[in-house]
Amino acid sequence: MNINGKAKILIVDDEKAIREIISASLEDDGFDVSVAEDGARGLEQIRAVNPQIVLLDIWMPGDLDGIDVLQKAKVEFPHIEFIIMSGHGTIETAVKATKLGAWDFVEKPLSIDKISILIANILSFQSERLQKNALLTKLRTDIAMVGDSAKMVSLKQMVTRVAPTESWVLITGENGTGKELVAQNVHYLSRRAGNPFIEVNCAAIPSELIEAELFGYEKGAFTGATQSKKGKFDQAHGGTLLLDEIGDMSLDAQSKILRILQEKSFTRVGGAEKIEVDVRVIAATNKDLEAEIKNGNFREDLYYRLNVIPFVVPPLRTRSDDIPALIRHFGNQFSKGGGYRPKIFSEQALERLMKYSWPGNVRELRNFIERIYILTPGDYVEVPDLRFAGLTFEKTEGTSDDFGMNFREARARFERDFLIRMIDENDGNITKTAEQIGLERSYLHRKIKSYGLDM
Numbered sequence: 001m002n003i004n005g006k007a008k009i010l011i012v013d014d015e016k017a018i019r020e021i022i023s024a025s026l027e028d029d030g031f032d033v034s035v036a037e038d039g040a041r042g043l044e045q046i047r048a049v050n051p052q053i054v055l056l057d058i059w060m061p062g063d064l065d066g067i068d069v070l071q072k073a074k075v076e077f078p079h080i081e082f083i084i085m086s087g088h089g090t091i092e093t094a095v096k097a098t099k100l101g102a103w104d105f106v107e108k109p110l111s112i113d114k115i116s117i118l119i120a121n122i123l124s125f126q127s128e129r130l131q132k133n134a135l136l137t138k139l140r141t142d143i144a145m146v147g148d149s150a151k152m153v154s155l156k157q158m159v160t161r162v163a164p165t166e167s168w169v170l171i172t173g174e175n176g177t178g179k180e181l182v183a184q185n186v187h188y189l190s191r192r193a194g195n196p197f198i199e200v201n202c203a204a205i206p207s208e209l210i211e212a213e214l215f216g217y218e219k220g221a222f223t224g225a226t227q228s229k230k231g232k233f234d235q236a237h238g239g240t241l242l243l244d245e246i247g248d249m250s251l252d253a254q255s256k257i258l259r260i261l262q263e264k265s266f267t268r269v270g271g272a273e274k275i276e277v278d279v280r281v282i283a284a285t286n287k288d289l290e291a292e293i294k295n296g297n298f299r300e301d302l303y304y305r306l307n308v309i310p311f312v313v314p315p316l317r318t319r320s321d322d323i324p325a326l327i328r329h330f331g332n333q334f335s336k337g338g339g340y341r342p343k344i345f346s347e348q349a350l351e352r353l354m355k356y357s358w359p360g361n362v363r364e365l366r367n368f369i370e371r372i373y374i375l376t377p378g379d380y381v382e383v384p385d386l387r388f389a390g391l392t393f394e395k396t397e398g399t400s401d402d403f404g405m406n407f408r409e410a411r412a413r414f415e416r417d418f419l420i421r422m423i424d425e426n427d428g429n430i431t432k433t434a435e436q437i438g439l440e441r442s443y444l445h446r447k448i449k450s451y452g453l454d455m
Helices: 016-028 039-049 066-076 091-099 112-142 150-162 179-188 207-215 251-263 289-294 300-306 320-338 347-355 361-375 383-388 407-425 430-437 441-450
Strands: 008-012 032-036 053-057 081-086 104-107 169-172 197-201 240-244 265-267 274-276 280-285 309-312
Touching (some): 008 039, 016 032, 016 112, 032 039, 053 066, 066 091, 081 112, 091 104, 104 112, 150 309, 169 179, 179 197, 179 240, 179 280, 207 251, 207 265, 251 265, 289 300, 320 361, 347 383, 361 383, 407 430, 430 441
Parallel strands (some): 008 032, 053 081, 081 104, 169 280, 169 309, 197 240, 240 280
Antiparallel strands (some): 265 274
């Protein structure tokens, strides 16, 4: 498109009358039109003008006919769309042109109305493509994997190598390390990036509902099924399906998942038709699946079906050098999204943050930085600001940071450590933890959020 916003169109035809009629009509419609009288000049004009659309005659004098121009131009300029024109059209020619990437084939005598409709469709398609590419570029920035530690560099390299393939991926790592972020990067760096990325929390779906949730159901399949509904596999067709918390899925649900993964087709609940799907599967879990297999909690055949390419996301405590970069990254997000002024962390504050173990990993760090931005009024963040925001300092090399803490800070530290230990003992089950320590589940959730654990 040129600087004044007009779409550029090139007409390549050896008949002067056709060039003049079409160009006059398109200029009246507000397009920026160029013309060429043969294939060689047409190719020159394509390189010089870089049009969005080319109306290209098939039969022209000279060394290059329309098919030759199309073939050469599509290699150099894959974004340009071609409408092929011919007064001697055959099915074979039309098929060949389409295979080479032509948008459509029209026969002479030409219909200006049909050409106008084709141009409108092409411009609409190109506009949507530009918007989608811009969105993907922004999304890739938003889901950037932050950090230059050796472990993160290795993980990024793995993502770069594996994403363009169709291989299935199993992502393991502690809660809050960013397993979903890795899955999103695999999807948005793949050829499936323009298609859906669908996430399923396997732990949140009861076994009796797993089929309806994953495969969908037909109208009348059960009480309350007043209309048909597509399942997650249907929704992810052509894209990527993330099976999150796969280690928490019941054995019955695992067998149903295994069947569809093997057959790549399924039947909706209450239906009879076999539906084939093209889905890339990524599974994620915070559990040791090999240990779960030994304990009889996970199917070995499903494990080997999913574990084509294993990814291990490192905990934050093993890559503390990445903490300053993560703080800057989250700070930029909060500054842009919440209208806050960027904050500068003192060397002492950064040192404290890097020494902290972050049991809630990157998720806990992000929540804490958000809290700092909300609770710290100034532009500079010092150690007392970390205390005020609820960060508890841990013992290092025989020293203790308990001295200087007031009663409220000491109690908060004990509460936080106690909750972490109890939640861990109950394998992250909040309901069980609440029952065991005698708290209401909703109150426990508020406590977890207040300490930035978000488990």
